[in-house]
Amino acid sequence: MALIAVTKESRAGETRVAATPETVKKLIAAGFAVTVEAGAGLAASYQDGDYEAAGASLAKTAKAAVEKADILFKVRAPADAEIAALKSGAIVVAMLNPYQEKAALEALAAKGASAFAMEFVPRITRAQVMDVLSSQANLAGYRAVIEAAEAFGKAMPMMMTAAGTVAAAKVFIMGVGVAGLQAIATARRLGAVVTATDVRPATKEQVESLGAKFLAVEDEEFKNAQTAGGYAKEMSVEYQAKQAALVSSHIAKQDIVITTALIPGRPAPKLVSAEQVASMRPGSILVDLAIEQGGNVVGAKLGEVVVTANGAKILGVPNLPGRIAVDASALYARNLFAFAGLFLNKEGAFAPDFEDEILKAALVTQGGAIVHPSLKA
Template sequence: MAVIAVTRERRSGETRVAAVPETVKKLIGAGFTVVVETGAGTAASYPDADYEAAGATLAKTAKDVLAKADILFKVRGPEADELAVLKPGTIVVATLNPYQDKATLDGLAKAGATAFAMEFVPRITRAQVMDVLSSQANLAGYRAVIEGAEAYGKAMPMMMTAAGTVAAAKVFIMGVGVAGLQAIATARRLGAVVTATDVRPATKEQVESLGAKFLAVEDEEFRNAQTVGGYAKEMSAEYQAKQAELISSHIAKQDMVITTALIPGHPAPRLVNAAQVASMKPGSVIVDLAIEQGGNVEGAKLGEVAVTRNGVKILGIPNLPGRIAADASALYARNLFAFSGLFLDKEGQFAPDYEDEILKAALVTQGGAVVHPNLKG
């Protein structure tokens, strides 16, 4: 049966792992053989002994792990030492950051890998269990509020004490996708007064269902601002100006702003400018979830906490799911386990059907070339 390899993540700061003991056991039950590199799960609190107990074989180096691998599971794209020992035709499944990380795609093509970018899994009903963007964004939205609350330095809920009342924090969520909705829910659980905005009209009801107040310029462009795939469209300069005017006065009153807006294949849209940052009170916090794609906030710096002259903290923390590595790995591993089922035929034999709509949509390199239509040229 096909051999699935799981190697240690080599990208700086990446703490997650692509398979956990739970999914290793399920993969073996489905007929796969699983080989795991020693220490692959350590940073996510999954010791080698747990992988062995689940039925995996441990190997000390990437070369040993990949020697007989038919499939490689990764969180991030493989590095040079892994690409160098990949057998031509090896199936690689990972989040490949395909629009930004051209070097990894070229490396995969040169290695002859058949690579799938999990970001390209289509948003259809049968693929929901494989949706890594949603599973990881959910945790990112939660963690953004936790990081923001730690940096804020004041209480989040209203507290009534004999010494007086502590006012509840005011939290504004910009961008109400999966991450934004979880951020709303988390901030509400912590007792904050929450408002939110998004360019997609369908989100208004979702925001209000979580007990937050919705804020947006609700004109004709707003009513048509959602793609068929459920993503936000990039808005016109005119709309952005009107929206900025509406939210500028709102931002000035907030204790915390969390921005989550991303558009696949494009730099993150600018949601908060320097003037809006300057209008906030000293000690206020902004958390920019889009920092790895350029950021939504003027002045945000990747991997840093930028403190403005007026004492506003802008958190540019990358890889927020990696700060909850155990849970993030478990969810991601379940996504990959579901995806692996597409490599099996009805009899349970290893026979990938590359005409399957999910595999076809996610395929980025094959036969020595980059093959995805959105990535050519």
């Protein structure tokens, strides 16, 4: 019987946990044994007693949890002490942030671990239930609007009162992926007037289906700006200039701007310039979801609220899903439970097939080396 270890996250500010009592029960039913480090779930409101009631054994320390484990479940990359305690050939499953945290990958490789980066799970139909990027981005988009509403000195919805009318807040979402769509939906629920933009024409229908208005220069070039595979084509310099002018004039009128653009393996693209920030009214809010990858907003700082000379605020809040730790952990843990099923054969025995297309796509270290094609030097 393969043993799965779950330990406390050592990263500052990381409140999530990689397994919940719900998924522990399911993992044990599937044929795994589970050891949980005492206190691993406390930051996400999951009690040690609930893990024990689900069938897990408790370990007093991370070392005690890890040293006999066949599989280590983590939210972020394991700490050096955890890697040192791993037995050779152990499997590690986590959001490893592989492009930015090469040192952790090198340490895992040196230990002989088979490490899987959940960010690399392919977006194919049978892997949807394992898609941690979507599960966590969905919550990040929601939380971004809540953070903006808290920092905003006005109400979000229009209110008709005996003392007069309160105007609805104007919210602009830049980037209509999973996080952007949830941000649109949340801002609309709070009563804001919402607009959104994206380089992919196909997102226009999604934006409008949520009751928001799509912002783009909709000429012939824009209508043909997507490949047959669904990817955005590079736009002409002329189009980019027209779109930039439209976005600049729009940002100047907004109360809240939320940016969500990320490019795997590269710094986040700059979507909002210093001049555009300076054009916003005092009290305006910008929330930069890409802050941990360098940020979409010029002037944004990780972990800080930057108040600009014109009185706008740029929120560089890291780890937004971690601010909803209960739900973020529950979704992430279900992603990992589904992924763990790939380690079992048809008879339910622990026998990982490293040629499985999902496992192969997510595998980053094995046999003492970094093996993912996009990470090789």
